[in-house]
Amino acid sequence: MKKASIIALNTLKEAIRNRIVYAVMILMLLGLLASQLLTPLTMGEQIKVIQDFSMTFINFFSIIVTVFVGTSVVRRELDLKTIQLILSRPIHRYQFIIGKFLGMVLLDIIIIFIMGMGVMLNIFLINKSVYYSMWYFHEIHYIAILEAIAFMALQLILINAVSVFFSAITSSAVIGALFTFFLYVVGMFTQNLNDLLKMVHKSYITWIIKIIYYAVPNFSTLDLKNEAIYGIIPNINQALFLFSYVVLYTGFLLIVAILIFENKEIR
């Protein structure tokens, strides 16, 4: 675990010194500020729209950062051959993969923490500037928003596992990023697949849909943005279930990635 943590900290350092990460984070903060411009356009639903916009905005950009940085952290090591200087040391390949994954998780936590604070501050300030009455202030469910942001972090962790998995099996960072993004998009619509099942009667199509439904990570269940706006907080059992789902799915993807990576030729 010590060696994995050394790799993780180096991965975090690499990501933090990456100008693209900075650029996207600045873009996210500017976006949050720009959301204040939307208030005159929202006709009485200002707070709800701002909450929705802020959370969707940081969710989208943090996913972009995670997909592209996540797929490149392993792939770049292989392409630039920096991995040779690591794996020639007394270090297992699984420690390398876990280290890379943990480094990205640390980056996600930092991004979500900073951006989450930005969202909370943005909502708080707009609420203050638009409404001065306590009645409206209470309409914002800060705990639910925090919980939705925490589940965004879980979503990013799962995306990281997917990106590490695709980094291990594909030969290009771009292909890895495209596959990860595609799987994320499919994963956001798995609930719709469930609805589709009710309409389809042919058995083999039902099977195909069922396989996709169970195989693709269900990112939509981790999306609690709408619930947060209406103050709906998942109960402890639901939260534990979703947390366990992320842990198990992430564990499964990392194990497969490690098994593939163990036999990968380092050229």
Added chain:
Amino acid sequence: MKTIECKDIHFSYKAGFLRHYRVLKGLSFDVDQRGIYGFLGINGSGKTTTIKLLNNFIKKDSGTLTIFGFDAQDIKARAYIGYMPENPSFYVYLNAKEFLTFISRLKGVHKPEIKERIDILIKLVGLERHADMPISKYSRGMSQRLGLAQALIGDPELLILDEPMANLDPIGRRVFREIFFKLKERGKTLFFSTHIIPDVEMICDKVGILMDGRIAKEGSIDELLSSHIEYIECVIKGKEAGLFAERHKAHTLSVTMQTDTAIIRFTDKKFVDTILKDIVGSTVKLSSLEEHTQSLEDIFVHEAGRA
């Protein structure tokens, strides 16, 4: 115990779905402890593939490969190795000190010693003035120096060096040579892959010439050279030098006369005794007697031609 034992290694790269490209075809060699082993071969002969097998970057098809008695795939073998790739790549967002600290921690160097050891290594390879500069700004020669510094982290018993002097200027080459000799004096083993023959002649104790995935010739530089005698040249002086040379003409390769001097060239070593006995009983004097061997380059080219 041998530092490296390589027995009957076979390795093929996959070329497409069913096709395989055979690189190593029964490679066998041993590297003794302490000393510098030159692994010489033309491009594509399998040098880098062998180095990748030693580092467990790729897995052999068959055969035995051990480092200090541990299988090359065993992580324990890694603890003994310091590896320098042909064109080392680094994390460009770090500077040399940060990179060497990162590698030291991976190698398990005791934390309080890291800074001191890094300073020593940076000075050793001559990077003092550039230690805080981002690696992205490094020239190829500077990268090569950093590549050697990172290989020396943790004071490894075995250094695997892939074309270590390829991008260096003459001063850099001398610095590297001196470092290699110092390491040898300290009892380290250096496994040195190259196709630059003068480097091998100057540095290596033992040489293995790799051709077409097998060792074609192996031995110390002296052994290799003495086994490839081109001719023996005997220079005799005296008024009867011409007559003397004429008497032995049947056993010679050539005879050249210069006033009172005869230069006799022959290939058979047994003929040396005959000629010396004959000189003792005559009026001529022996001026010189020396073996003319092929250069390592001649041997290398000869082996390359046979492969």
